Amino acid sequence: MGNIKSQGSGCACATHHTIEANRRLRDSLPPDDRSDFERAKRGFIGKLDSTIIRNDKGEVVWDMDQYAFLAPDAPAPETVNPSLWRQAQLNTHHGLFKVCERIYQVRGYDISNITFVEGDTGWIVIDPCCTLEVAHAALELVTSFLGERKIKAVLYTHSHIDHFGGAKGIVSEADVAADHVKIIAPEHFTEETISENVYAGNAMGRRASYMFGNLLPSGERGFVDAGLGKHLAAGESTLILPTVDITRTGQTLLIDGVEIVFQLTPGTEAPAEMNFHFPQFKALCMAENTCAVMHNLYTLRGAKIRDARAWSTYINEAIELFGAETDVMFISHHWPRWGREDIVEYLKKQRDVYRYIHDQTLRLANHGYTMVEIAEMMALPKSLDQCWSIRGYYGTVNHNSKAVYQRYLGWFDANPANLHPLPPVEAGKRYVEFMGGADALLSKARDYFEKGEYRWVAQVVNHLVFADPDNRVARELQAAALEQLGYQAESGPWRNFYLTGAMELREGVERTHKALKFASMDYLRAMPEELIFDYWAIRLNGPKAEGRTLAIKFDFYDDNKQYVVQLENSVLNYSPAKLGDRADATVRIKRHVFNEIQAETTTFDAEIASGSVQIEGRAEALSELLSLFDTFDYWFDIVTP
Known part of the structure; x- marks a missing residue:
């Protein structure tokens, strides 16, 4: 039981079971041809003198220095899934990059990218990050290397805060009101942006503190990555409302001499989202509909279930509309891809992973299997599983399959024993009694911990924690199990959930932390x-x-x-x-x-x-x-x- 006790900074070492699990995972991974590392650094121009970005009060809102432990040649430690470690290293690339002639990206100063397209007289900006401080820093970086140009338009690809929250860091409401700057977004952007974080905003924000690891210290035993990017930038989130709505696929705008052809993709990664193509540059922006991860059909912070079938269908439509005329593809997270053949192959894999999970979940459901059973049975075919760009760094096959089941069939598995179960505290007391009391439960749970059955330990000891939350031995044992599960997790959000849960079991809830606030005064004005x-x-x-x-x-x-x-x-x-x-x-x-x-x-x-x-x-x-x-x-x- 020596490994159960927390050590040093409050975290335990990896057990031999975790070390072995990570070794098996490493042996099953695709051959690493390092092409993603080449893509991630291709076109690098320069970066900020300091990796720290501060707000007007001098508070740090972004700091890449904290990830120095993710050195490019550093092997994965025993406490991090080797596949997630690789993704975390890729996400440390930051600075200004040239995508192609007249298209540039600033990456690594938020969880999302901000893209600058050179028009005839000024910039067209795509997705101005999460907060105004990092967006402003990105604009300063671009100006320092490429010269000062006025911003003519801002495009929001979709209705998530990391793609519009920094708008006021690069343009003013006065310039928008005077029509000096156009704000372009997919139809229903405003209502979807505002509504998603209001009704269940408090619960969603608290859960997001687990999903994005906001409370964890960075390091080999703590936070290493969010999968989709490093982490969410702190600072002030803003909102400038759109002045131009994109209402149909095929709609075309000419902005500062640049032609843009739009594809609406509602109900995919966001309720309001769009891809678009630049014919004269043969460049395709896939927004967040494709990334260098398997995305979420259900996000663990909590949100409406996303439509896997529609998502797959829209990616296929993008291939048909733009594939033959695309030489470079860039996205709102991660790095671009170059070459028509590689881009189309990448898009097909992204298309097919969501379709496979959708179709196979429903196939098994129609055989009578339940949501949990299906999630355990689901495995991707080798052609998809061995593809780095759809590994489960953010979404996973397991929880995405559950999302498909829930979208069509809801939470109830049709077993009447599960129709009206006892709530956790009442069930916990009875489980403890059935198992012979707290001491007997803990003794058996320790045996399973020694066997490496961490999922079962976490599940069974949770009953005792809810029956007797003051039982420190139970809390420590459950924390130790969650910790090992975190060390094994390939998904950044899964790791963050496990490790944050372990931390709060040991230390309690630290209410002095600053709460995440999604509804700024800009939101309220727009409501x-x-x-x-x-x-x-x-x-x-x-x-x-x-x-x-x-x-x-x-x-x-x-x-x-x-x-x-x-x-x-x-x-x-x-x-x-x-x-x-x-x-x-x-x-x-x-x-x-x-x-x-x-x-x-x-x-x-x-x-x-x-x-x-x-x-x-x-x-x-x-x-x-x-x-x-x-x-x-x-x-x-x-x-x-």
């Missing part, structure tokens, strides 16, 4: 009032509201919009106000003040006291309604009850 009222309805504590009825009119007089928010049957509904609507109170408020209240930079009470908000009717009705809202704790427990 329709209906979306905010929907979120209010989610915050309403239904049992606490039972028997209460309230109706409050909100008059956003600067926008000439009025709504009635009504509490009845423990449900909050809203509708545009009509003449004669009954209300307990009317709240007259400017929309920007309402936004500041939602951002918690001020309160209704403070604004009422200052006179910027007026209430007519029964003034206490507003405070009565607000008292029924829950406040969500970002740092809720995950690995303990």
Whole structure:
């Protein structure tokens, strides 16, 4: 049991079972022809003098120095899956790169890439990173090597924050409003961008802290990579709304002398996404629909299940539309590919991995196998499994197969024993009792740990942790099992989940960390009032509201919009106000003040006291309604009850 005890920095060494598992994995990997390493450094022009990027307060928002341990010639340590180690080394390449004539990328200063296309007079920028600080640093890097040019247009490939959040680091809202800069995005971009992180935003953000390893120290026993890139940049995320919508495949724009042909791909990697082709450069941008990984059909931070069939179909359509006229392909993560034959072969593998998982999951489901059974049975054919560009560094065959099952058949496997199971704490107490008590359970679990059965140890000891979260021996044993699973994981998010869970079992939840915030003031300004009222309805504590009825009119007089928010049957509904609507109170408020209240930079009470908000009717009705809202704790427990 010597390896169970945490050592040094709080992490244990790899056990001989983990070392052997990683050796077997290494022996099964494709031959490493190093071509990806050549692609990752091809076209390198230069990099920032310092690998550290800071915000206006001097706080570090990006630091590549912390990955010095990932030296190009460093062999994989025993505590890192050798395939993930290779991907982590590839993702350390950073700086300015030339993709082809007039197309450049800055890579390695965020989890995503920012691309600069040279127009006749200025830049067309694709996907301005996650935060304004890193986007601005990228622009400065480009300017230092290629000269200063005005930005004529910004293209958002899709509705995920790492592809638009840095917009204000390179352009201003004033220039966009004056039509000096066009903001181009796929249709429904705005609604999908705003809605994805609102309704379940608190839970999604907390889970993202596990998925992206935000709480882990970097190093051989901690965070090494996110698979899709190094990690998410810190700093201020912004949003400038699109001024031009792409509404159909085949739509063409001429921007600063550059022709762009678009392909809409809704419901793929993002609900609103698009690929596009530059005919004069014979260059294809595949957005995030293809990367140098197998992507997620279900993202572990939590989001709607993605459509594997549609995803595969759109990649095939891209081959048909653009394959014959493409000499270089670049993407929103990782490195480009050159040569028509290589590009088409790459796209076919990406197309087929999602189609294979989709079709084979449903084939097995129609034989009566359940979601968990199918995930264990699924294995890619050798032609796909032996391809580096679709290894499971981000998504995995296992959880992507489960996503397909859930999309079509939901969470229930049709076994009535699983229709109404006990919740974790109640089930945990009974499991412990059935196993003869805590000591007996731990004794048997230790035996399985020594056998290297870490999945089973984590599963069975979890029952004891939930039955008795103060049992330190149980927490340490489960942490040790999760840690070994993390050391073996090929997927960056799987490793991060396992190691973060192990850390919080040992150390508890550290609530002094800065919480991830996806909804900035830019988001709030872009939200329709209906979306905010929907979120209010989610915050309403239904049992606490039972028997209460309230109706409050909100008059956003600067926008000439009025709504009635009504509490009845423990449900909050809203509708545009009509003449004669009954209300307990009317709240007259400017929309920007309402936004500041939602951002918690001020309160209704403070604004009422200052006179910027007026209430007519029964003034206490507003405070009565607000008292029924829950406040969500970002740092809720995950690995303990």
